[in-house]
Amino acid sequence: HGEFSSISPAEFFYRNRQMAGFGNPSQAVYSTVRELVENSIDACEEARRQPDVRVSIDEERSGIVRVTVSDNGTGVPYGEVPNAFARVLYGDKFTARQRRGTFGLGVTMAALYGQITTDSPVIVVTQTSHTIGRYYQLLIDIENNQPVILSDESHEREGPGTEVTIRLKGDLNRSRERVYDYLQLTTVASPHAHVELAINGSSIMKMGWWHQILPAPTTASKPHPHGADLELLRRLVADAGERSLHSFLVESFQRMGTRTATRFLKFLAINPRQAVNTLGRGDISRLSSALRSFDGLGRPDGKCLSPIGKNAFLASIESVFAPSALTYGSRGPTEWSGNAFIVESVAAIGTGARAADVPTLYRFANRVPLLYDSGEDALTKMLKRVNWVQYGVRSTTPVSIFLHLCSTRIPFKAAGKQSIASLPEIEHEVLSLLRELGRSLKKTLKRGERSVRDAQK
Amino acid sequence: HGEFSSISPAEFFYRNRQMAGFGNPSQAVYSTVRELVENSIDACEEARRQPDVRVSIDEERSGIVRVTVSDNGTGVPYGEVPNAFARVLYGDKFTARQRRGTFGLGVTMAALYGQITTDSPVIVVTQTSHTIGRYYQLLIDIENNQPVILSDESHEREGPGTEVTIRLKGDLNRSRERVYDYLQLTTVASPHAHVELAINGSSIMKMGWWHQILPAPTTASKPHPHGADLELLRRLVADAGERSLHSFLVESFQRMGTRTATRFLKFLAINPRQAVNTLGRGDISRLSSALRSFDGLGRPDGKCLSPIGKNAFLASIESVFAPSALTYGSRGPTEWSGNAFIVESVAAIGTGARAADVPTLYRFANRVPLLYDSGEDALTKMLKRVNWVQYGVRSTTPVSIFLHLCSTRIPFKAAGKQSIASLPEIEHEVLSLLRELGRSLKKTLKRGERSVRDAQK
Numbered sequence: 062h063g064e065f066s067s068i069s070p071a072e073f074f075y076r077n078r079q080m081a082g083f084g085n086p087s088q089a090v091y092s093t094v095r096e097l098v099e100n101s102i103d104a105c106e107e108a109r110r111q112p113d114v115r116v117s118i119d120e121e122r123s124g125i126v127r128v129t130v131s132d133n134g135t136g137v138p139y140g141e142v143p144n145a146f147a148r149v150l151y152g153d154k155f156t157a158r159q160r161r162g163t164f165g166l167g168v169t170m171a172a173l174y175g176q177i178t179t180d181s182p183v184i185v186v187t188q189t190s191h192t193i194g195r196y197y198q199l200l201i202d203i204e205n206n207q208p209v210i211l212s213d214e215s216h217e218r219e220g221p222g223t224e225v226t227i228r229l230k231g232d233l234n235r236s237r238e239r240v241y242d243y244l245q246l247t248t249v250a251s252p253h254a255h256v257e258l259a260i261n262g263s264s265i266m267k268m269g270w271w272h273q274i275l276p277a278p279t280t281a282s283k284p285h286p287h288g289a290d291l292e293l294l295r296r297l298v299a300d301a302g303e304r305s306l307h308s309f310l311v312e313s314f315q316r317m318g319t320r321t322a323t324r325f326l327k328f329l330a331i332n333p334r335q336a337v338n339t340l341g342r343g344d345i346s347r348l349s350s351a352l353r354s355f356d357g358l359g360r361p362d363g364k365c366l367s368p369i370g371k372n373a374f375l376a377s378i379e380s381v382f383a384p385s386a387l388t389y390g391s392r393g394p395t396e397w398s399g400n401a402f403i404v405e406s407v408a409a410i411g412t413g414a415r416a417a418d419v420p421t422l423y424r425f426a427n428r429v430p431l432l433y434d435s436g437e438d439a440l441t442k443m444l445k446r447v448n449w450v451q452y453g454v455r456s457t458t459p460v461s462i463f464l465h466l467c468s469t470r471i472p473f474k475a476a477g478k479q480s481i482a483s484l485p486e487i488e489h490e491v492l493s494l495l496r497e498l499g500r501s502l503k504k505t506l507k508r509g510e511r512s513v514r515d516a517q518k
Numbered sequence: 519h520g521e522f523s524s525i526s527p528a529e530f531f532y533r534n535r536q537m538a539g540f541g542n543p544s545q546a547v548y549s550t551v552r553e554l555v556e557n558s559i560d561a562c563e564e565a566r567r568q569p570d571v572r573v574s575i576d577e578e579r580s581g582i583v584r585v586t587v588s589d590n591g592t593g594v595p596y597g598e599v600p601n602a603f604a605r606v607l608y609g610d611k612f613t614a615r616q617r618r619g620t621f622g623l624g625v626t627m628a629a630l631y632g633q634i635t636t637d638s639p640v641i642v643v644t645q646t647s648h649t650i651g652r653y654y655q656l657l658i659d660i661e662n663n664q665p666v667i668l669s670d671e672s673h674e675r676e677g678p679g680t681e682v683t684i685r686l687k688g689d690l691n692r693s694r695e696r697v698y699d700y701l702q703l704t705t706v707a708s709p710h711a712h713v714e715l716a717i718n719g720s721s722i723m724k725m726g727w728w729h730q731i732l733p734a735p736t737t738a739s740k741p742h743p744h745g746a747d748l749e750l751l752r753r754l755v756a757d758a759g760e761r762s763l764h765s766f767l768v769e770s771f772q773r774m775g776t777r778t779a780t781r782f783l784k785f786l787a788i789n790p791r792q793a794v795n796t797l798g799r800g801d802i803s804r805l806s807s808a809l810r811s812f813d814g815l816g817r818p819d820g821k822c823l824s825p826i827g828k829n830a831f832l833a834s835i836e837s838v839f840a841p842s843a844l845t846y847g848s849r850g851p852t853e854w855s856g857n858a859f860i861v862e863s864v865a866a867i868g869t870g871a872r873a874a875d876v877p878t879l880y881r882f883a884n885r886v887p888l889l890y891d892s893g894e895d896a897l898t899k900m901l902k903r904v905n906w907v908q909y910g911v912r913s914t915t916p917v918s919i920f921l922h923l924c925s926t927r928i929p930f931k932a933a934g935k936q937s938i939a940s941l942p943e944i945e946h947e948v949l950s951l952l953r954e955l956g957r958s959l960k961k962t963l964k965r966g967e968r969s970v971r972d973a974q975k
């Protein structure tokens with residue numbers, strides 16, 4: 062037998078960085094930009110300010126790229142900067158509400174890739190509303206998954222927000238087009254945000270603020286009964302102490318009112334007044350199965366979600382793509398394994414996309430554009446399952462579908478957050494929504510053909 | 519700002535279990551079988567015994583499945599069992615030689631999924647050549663990524679080897695066909711192995727031992743210069759003490775002989791006699807870039823690899839598929855980012871596969887069949903890039919391609935180990951090999967058509 066050992070999560074992602082989007086020098090530039098920009102927009106929404114995010118990419122010499130992203134967000138509390146930026150699986154987005162970030166991994170991955178390819182520390186300048194600015198240079202101790210602080214000093218900054226600089230071995234030429242598309246589509250899914258891109262000192266784009274209203278803030282929801290796997294339930298029970306089972310259910314879960322809880326426990330033949338800490342393992346097991354298969358609960362609480370919404374989504378697509386016709390649809394909130402989600406979509410005609418028998422698909426998850434790995438993605442699969450020809454989509458009509466899935470947890474296929482796993486609840490809603498849009502498109506396309514024929518007479 | 523915290527790697531994979539192949543009850547059964555079987559075959563090869571692996575799957579009641587896999591491998595040393603089976607990122611396969619396992623994650627993931635869906639501990643009975651048998655029941659403390667030992671007692675067993683039982687919520691009907699295919703193809707890629715499958719007490723298959731010769735054992739290679747990223751180099755330098763730079767290079771890297779090292783350092787204008795621990799960061803940085811772009815090195819050392827080989831691969835495919843014609847090819851060893859790899863392939867005519875313009879592809883990585891997520895896989899992409907029609911492949915000729923990539927590190931796209939990332943070095947070798955096989959096929963197909971025509975006269 063070999064020698065047994067463990068590896069840190071930083072070591073795991075160092076060895077398998079292609080799983081996190083850092084497998085080649087072109088995708089590495091893209092992934093660096095997207096991880097930083099996502100963090101910036103999350104932070105600006107948290108600060109309740111319209112995001113003003115500036116990206117500069119400089120090719121220092123062939124194959125060495127410097128990426129800097131600055132924002133007007135909350136800033137990062139000083140004590141937290143080293144762990145936030147130089148430790149894997151550390152962050153403040155582990156709660157049950159929709160954010161772009163989710164793993165506590167993204168920016169540390171980008172810093173790690175920069176460090177192992179160019180020996181550069183990640184540079185962070187940040188300021189919160191209670192502090193003056195501070196400047197950090199950080200390396201990652203990969204074997205132990207902890208930060209190494211090279212610099213930590215005060216630094217002037219014009220106001221709250223953060224600026225992050227990463228220097229990496231990257232292929233700018235191969236990645237610049239996709240970076241541009243990502244930033245443009247970022248404003249489409251976050252119409253309240255503004256993004257600038259400069260490459261080698263030249264301004265490439267300044268766009269956004271298509272819609273002035275900030276999305277309503279999200280608040281974490283209580284767990285949904287369908288998410289009550291044994292680990293979740295065990296933790297809730299451990300915190301419940303001597304509380305009665307009935308009040309435990311009502312307090313711990315959403316959609317579990319007093320009468321529903323009474324009915325549920327009667328059906329399970331468990332005494333509702335029994336103290337939770339006296340439940341045996343068998344009871345907890347039965348409780349978990351029963352909660353997970355409990356039908357007839359209301360729709361999940363949507364206050365943890367932040368859909369783009371009809372007005373904002375139509376406004377941003379009109380501003381960016383100038384289509385000749387648009388239609389919006391949305392479904393939910395519903396849930397997959399207890400995770401609340403909404404799917405919303407805009408079908409647009411005449412956006413300059415290539416006309417084909419299948420519409421061009423733009424995918425979004427928690428307002429983040431997904432530009433890689435569409436092949437095995439659940440959204441792509443559902444698009445292909447629709448018989449678009451029957452709705453009048455032909456290779457003469459350039460139709461684009463902008464499809465946004467938002468959830469308290471996005472079931473990504475890999476840590477690079479580019480592709481959505483096939484889960485029946487999500488696929489069902491996406492497919493139904495696409496068909497709704499298809500029917501709506503059909504009317505518009507028929508009207509359009511009629512008016513073209515009328516014009517030709 | 520929210521509350522900052524870290525999550526354990528077990529917590530990460532609990533929340534994101536679809537990334538590791540445990541996203542739905544059908545794939546969960548498949549993933550449980552494959553994670554256990556891979557471990558068993560790795561262990562039998564380590565023990566230098568022909569693997570005799572027995573899989574039983576029992577549906578206890580609707581939707582609850584019990585999977586047991588037993589082997590005649592090395593067994594697991596007692597002190598290591600709790601961490602090996604109930605701790606994520608822990609194992610003995612982190613060295614630089616080809617194994618099926620690689621992350622120290624697989625079996626713990628299966629145990630975790632079983633635990634959260636059925637409250638069952640993983641059951642392990644194991645015996646090594648120095649010990650009597652021992653029986654364990656383990657749970658995973660997910661928040662802290664550590665084992666919880668429910669039972670640990672001596673237990674009779676007929677000899678060295680291991681038996682693992684996992685009870686999980688699973689969809690047996692949806693998964694059984696793919697489990698069967700996986701086991702059958704496992705014997706194709708490991709012709710020295712024998713596999714049995716029983717479902718609900720009935721024997722479903724007993725097959726293997728198509729080739730009696732065990733593969734030669736693999737031994738870890740020294741790092742290759744092209745793998746000298748800054749983290750690897752920093753660690754090697756840290757261990758090198760006061761050794762001279764010249765001897766450091768010769769000792770630490772494969773393909774770095776005394777004259778090559780001298781020439782390399784002269785070109786870099788660094789004193790070969792300089793003590794390694796006096797190198798500055800700038801020198802180490804330059805050394806890393808120079809090593810990674812150093813051309814003209816020999817092929818990497820192949821003793822860390824275990825290709826199936828022509829005789830064994832042809833024998834297993836003939837035994838399982840009874841094709842009318844077969845041709846074998848292989849390329850390498852070469853390397854991607856310093857990781858040695860070989861690609862080998864058999865093209866078979868008339869295997870019962872559906873005839874089409876593109877051959878049916880069977881993918882293997884480190885002798886493990888890959889049955890999911892073919893869409894974005896590098897091997898699939900290269901198959902589609904070949905113009906098979908020019909080689910005579912038509913929808914009248916059922917052609918199958920069995921394609922095996924083996925490497926000291928497989929660049930999987932996700933922790934579920936089903937799909938290979940697009941890396942240029944690997945794609946280049948795969949595409950070249952497929953075209954070689956195409957040319958070989960063309961001759962065979964022409965001959966076949968001629969003989970059919972002759973027979974018809």
Ligand SMILES: Nc1ncnc2c1ncn2[C@@H]1O[C@H](COP(=O)(O)OP(=O)(O)OP(=O)(O)O)[C@@H](O)[C@H]1O
Pocket residue numbers: 096099100101104132134135136137145146151152153154161162163164165166167168169170222223
């Ligand atoms: N620009 C920023 N402004 C404010 N806070 C930030 C910024 N960038 C990073 N952070 C903080 O650092 C933490 C770690 O960031 P990181 O990108 O690694 O993880 P995440 O965003 O939580 O999840 P994910 O891995 O999905 O991106 C965040 O949770 C956030 O608290």
Ligand SMILES: Nc1ncnc2c1ncn2[C@@H]1O[C@H](COP(=O)(O)OP(=O)(O)OP(=O)(O)O)[C@@H](O)[C@H]1O
Pocket residue numbers: 553556557558561589591592593594602603608609610611618619620621622623624625626627679680
């Ligand atoms: N049947 C077995 N016989 C002997 N050792 C085993 C067996 N199953 C597991 N092990 C030991 O337990 C360790 C952990 O197994 P696990 O499947 O989690 O990781 P791995 O096989 O190293 O990598 P991977 O995550 O890619 O499967 C292995 O490295 C091996 O040492």
Ligand SMILES: [Mg+2]
Pocket residue numbers: 096099100161162163166167168
């Ligand atoms: Mg992030």
Ligand SMILES: [Mg+2]
Pocket residue numbers: 553556557618619620623624625
């Ligand atoms: Mg394993």
